[in-house]
Amino acid sequence: MRHTITGFSNPTVKFLRSLRDKKYRKRERRFLAEGLRLLTDARESGRIPEMLVMARGRDEHPLLAALERDVLAAGGTVIETGEEILAKITGKDNPQAVAGVFAEFDTSLSNIERGSAEIWLVAQALRDPGNLGTMLRTGDAVGAGGLILLDDCADPFSVEAVRASMGAIFTQRVAQAGWDEFIAWLRAGDGQLVAASLRNAHDYRSAAYRAPCFLMVGNESRGLPETYEDACDLRVTMPMKGRADSLNAAIAGAVLAYEALAHLDP
Amino acid sequence: MRHTITGFSNPTVKFLRSLRDKKYRKRERRFLAEGLRLLTDARESGRIPEMLVMARGRDEHPLLAALERDVLAAGGTVIETGEEILAKITGKDNPQAVAGVFAEFDTSLSNIERGSAEIWLVAQALRDPGNLGTMLRTGDAVGAGGLILLDDCADPFSVEAVRASMGAIFTQRVAQAGWDEFIAWLRAGDGQLVAASLRNAHDYRSAAYRAPCFLMVGNESRGLPETYEDACDLRVTMPMKGRADSLNAAIAGAVLAYEALAHLDP
Numbered sequence: 001m002r003h004t005i006t007g008f009s010n011p012t013v014k015f016l017r018s019l020r021d022k023k024y025r026k027r028e029r030r031f032l033a034e035g036l037r038l039l040t041d042a043r044e045s046g047r048i049p050e051m052l053v054m055a056r057g058r059d060e061h062p063l064l065a066a067l068e069r070d071v072l073a074a075g076g077t078v079i080e081t082g083e084e085i086l087a088k089i090t091g092k093d094n095p096q097a098v099a100g101v102f103a104e105f106d107t108s109l110s111n112i113e114r115g116s117a118e119i120w121l122v123a124q125a126l127r128d129p130g131n132l133g134t135m136l137r138t139g140d141a142v143g144a145g146g147l148i149l150l151d152d153c154a155d156p157f158s159v160e161a162v163r164a165s166m167g168a169i170f171t172q173r174v175a176q177a178g179w180d181e182f183i184a185w186l187r188a189g190d191g192q193l194v195a196a197s198l199r200n201a202h203d204y205r206s207a208a209y210r211a212p213c214f215l216m217v218g219n220e221s222r223g224l225p226e227t228y229e230d231a232c233d234l235r236v237t238m239p240m241k242g243r244a245d246s247l248n249a250a251i252a253g254a255v256l257a258y259e260a261l262a263h264l265d266p
Numbered sequence: 267m268r269h270t271i272t273g274f275s276n277p278t279v280k281f282l283r284s285l286r287d288k289k290y291r292k293r294e295r296r297f298l299a300e301g302l303r304l305l306t307d308a309r310e311s312g313r314i315p316e317m318l319v320m321a322r323g324r325d326e327h328p329l330l331a332a333l334e335r336d337v338l339a340a341g342g343t344v345i346e347t348g349e350e351i352l353a354k355i356t357g358k359d360n361p362q363a364v365a366g367v368f369a370e371f372d373t374s375l376s377n378i379e380r381g382s383a384e385i386w387l388v389a390q391a392l393r394d395p396g397n398l399g400t401m402l403r404t405g406d407a408v409g410a411g412g413l414i415l416l417d418d419c420a421d422p423f424s425v426e427a428v429r430a431s432m433g434a435i436f437t438q439r440v441a442q443a444g445w446d447e448f449i450a451w452l453r454a455g456d457g458q459l460v461a462a463s464l465r466n467a468h469d470y471r472s473a474a475y476r477a478p479c480f481l482m483v484g485n486e487s488r489g490l491p492e493t494y495e496d497a498c499d500l501r502v503t504m505p506m507k508g509r510a511d512s513l514n515a516a517i518a519g520a521v522l523a524y525e526a527l528a529h530l531d532p
Contacts, residue, residue, distance in 0.1 A: 045509070130396060134514045143507025164514075171509055205528055239527060241409025243311070243437055248400045248430075251520045254513070258521045261505060262471055 001072070004056065005081040008088065012079065016053060016089045019101065022155050031157035033169075034090055034099045039067055041167025042100065048074045049100030053089060056080045058096060067100075104157055107176040109148070109185045117145030118211035118264045121253055122193075124179070124228060125219035129154040131250040133164025138254040139172045142261045146173025148214070150182055183231055186214065194234045194260070195224055196252045198245065201237035208234070209260045217253045267338070270322065271347040274354065278345065282319060282355045285367065288421050297423035299435070300356055300365045305333055307433025308366065314340045315366030319355060322346040324362060333366075370423055373442040375414070375451045383411025384477035384530045387519055388459075390445070390494060391485035395420040399430025400516040405438045408523045409531070412439025414480070416448055449497055452480065460500045460526070461490055462518045464511065467503035474500070475526045483519045 005012055018024035019032045030050070033039060039049065040063050052071045054064070068078050083095045090097045114120070121139050126132050132154045136147055147156070154161060156174050165172075177185070186193060192210040195201075196217050216232065218224030223246065229235055238247065238255055247255070271278055284290035285298045296316070299305060305315065306329045318337045320330070334344050349361045356363045380386070387405050392398050398420045402413055413422070420427060422440050431438075443451070452459060458476040462483050482498070484490030489512065495501055504513065504521055513521070 041509070134517060137510065137514055138517055140508030140510050141504070141506050141513050143505075166510055166512075166514075168508070168510065238407070238524065239409075239531075240407050241527075241531075242406030242434065243307070244403065244406050244432055244434065246432075247407050247520070248403060248432075248516075250514075251400060251404055251517060254517045255521055255524045258504065258525075261507075265505075265507075 001077045003077060003079045005079055005085060008085060013085055013089060016099070016101065020091070020159055022158065025155065025157055029104045030101050031104055031162065032099055032101060032159055033162050034097065034159065036061065036063055036098050038162070038167055039098060039100045042102070042170045043067055043070055045167070045170040047102060047170045049076060049102050051077045051079060051101040052098065053079045053081065053086065054098040055083050055086045055095045058098070064098065105174060107174050109175045109177045109181065112146065112148065112173055112175050114189055114191055114212045117143065118213060119144040119257055119260055120146060120148060120212060120214045121257060122148045122150060122214050122216035123153060123249065123253070124150040124216060124224055125222070126153045126249055127220055129158045129160035130164045131220065131248070132156055133161040133169070134250040135253055136165035136168035136172050138250065138257060140168035142257045143265070144172065144257065146175065148175045148177065148182065150177060150179055179228060192234060193232045194236060194256070195229045195232040196238070196256055197224065197229050197235040198237055199229060199235065201235040204236040204238050204256060204259050207236045209263045211264050213260050213264060215253060215256050215260060217249045220249050267343045269343060269345045271345055271351060274351060279351055279355060282365070282367065286357070286425055288424065291421065291423055295370045296367050297370055297428065298365055298367060298425055299428050300363065300425065302327065302329055302364050304428070304433055305364060305366045308368070308436045309333055309336055311433070311436040313368060313436045315342060315368050317343045317345060317367040318364065319345045319347065319352065320364040321349050321352045321361045324364070330364065371440060373440050375441045375443050375447065378412065378414065378439055378441050380455055380457055380478045383409065384479060385410040385523055385526055386412060386414060386478060386480045387523060388414045388416060388480050388482035389419060389515065389519070390416040390482060390490055392419045392515060393486055395424045395426035396430045397486065397514070397516040398422055399427040399435070401519055402431035402434035402438045404516065404520040404523060406434035408527045410438065410523065412441065414441045414443065414448065416443060416445055445494060458500060459498045460502060460522070461495045461498040462504070462522055463490065463495050463501040464503055465495060465501065467501040470502040470504050470522060470525050473502045475529045477530050479526050479530060481519060481522050481526060483515045486515050
């Protein structure tokens with residue numbers, strides 16, 4: 001279905017703007033992805049937006065045409081609007097902007113097929129959506145199965161996380177769980193839980209990684225709770241040569257993931 | 267010297283607020299660092315702010331007392347103000363906030379003593395201040411000498427970059443240069459230039475790193491210019507197992523830096 005919207009007070013405009021806000025996103029169970037590149041990543045991963053929004057009279061582009069075709073074929077809606085309204089929706093002053101609305105994916109742990117990948121990333125109380133998106137992107141690069149978010153993390157469907165994932169939100173599995181639920185699920189099957197830690201830890205280069213390997217990093221300022229570290233099968237540490245004793249959480253996860261990859265998939 | 271400021275229109279308030287803006291920062295050659303932790307990192311690295319700003323009646327803290335003492339001993343200024351004015355300066359609604367004003371460091375290449383470290387990080391046209399700060403933090407962790415910023419990078423003295431560096435802005439050397447200046451400087455002495463690249467590249471795990479090793483990553487969306495890659499002594503690549511063909515620039519730099527560290531300092 002094709003629509004044209006001309007008024008700022010149109011309910012669809014309000015709906016689209018509301019998706020920048022977590023509260024409305026959770027209520028609607030929908031999220032926004034912006035930019036032709038990201039939307040093309042989604043399409044190539046088999047994820048078609050329910051709704052596509054762009055400016056009237058936007059330049060033609062073969063990738064945009066493909067997107068429109070697929071949205072319409074799937075029974076979705078293509079909305080054309082003025083540049084000012086588009087800027088209001090996307091928060092950007094770019095007449096070439098295009099945005100898509102997707103149904104949120106199911107993020108229950110039961111969707112994680114642990115045997116389908118050698119590496120899984122796990123983040124606990126990760127607060128920064130940019131870090132979260134970057135971890136998804138890194139997961140894609142190392143061939144991880146996905147990212148498991150423990151306790152109170154940033155929203156993986158926020159515009160910032162989706163953007164930083166560079167499309168990996170559409171290819172990586174994402175699960176959300178509390179610690180108790182996660183550890184019970186993990187111990188009910190095969191899997192090595194590895195923490196980036198400074199306590200009683202092995203050198204990360206010579207540690208014995210075992211697939212499926214769950215690599216866990218902690219909150220940006222507090223790190224992992226001690227009890228979580230104690231529940232791990234392996235604690236590994238990276239050299240810290242400077243005056244600080246920690247790395248950015250997404251950096252620690254990536255260095256660890258590339259090391260584990262070299263051991264598990266040499 | 268101790269001052270109390272009560273009015274929003276006080277010139278010092280205007281000066282402090284203006285330091286959030288690059289144009290004024292460059293004119294004043296001063297930058298802001300916020301938070302007791304960051305300011306303590308600075309102090310412990312021998313960097314004392316010229317000016318310290320905090321709320322009147324703020325809770326006492328031994329680290330804050332040490333900071334005040336050192337600022338006054340160095341002939342600097344301690345400013346107490348109301349919570350509302352402080353919030354205006356720091357952009358945060360936190361009565362415990364404290365901010366310091368530092369003179370910008372000299373960022374000419376001539377300050378880089380290449381033999382003083384085995385690893386140096388180099389970033390070309392890095393646009394995101396968070397990535398820049400994260401690279402400084404990673405540099406501190408791997409014992410790098412510093413970060414060399416090529417071409418048009420984000421400002422290392424922006425509040426965001428300083429914050430993301432977690433204090434490493436005070437311990438890592440920072441240099442800024444155009445490519446021509448940099449490559450002439452590099453070739454006038456010892457040093458291996460290594461690019462993270464996908465073209466004619468060696469596997470990053472088995473490459474022959476040599477100190478002083480300059481590890482270069484490119485712009486977030488365009489990567490490194492081909493001519494820059496061609497001028498390198500070594501091009502290395504990391505496995506890309508997913509559908510994307512790139513990593514976040516700070517992530518790529520960190521994975522490479524930890525690998526080089528393991529080779530150079532086993």
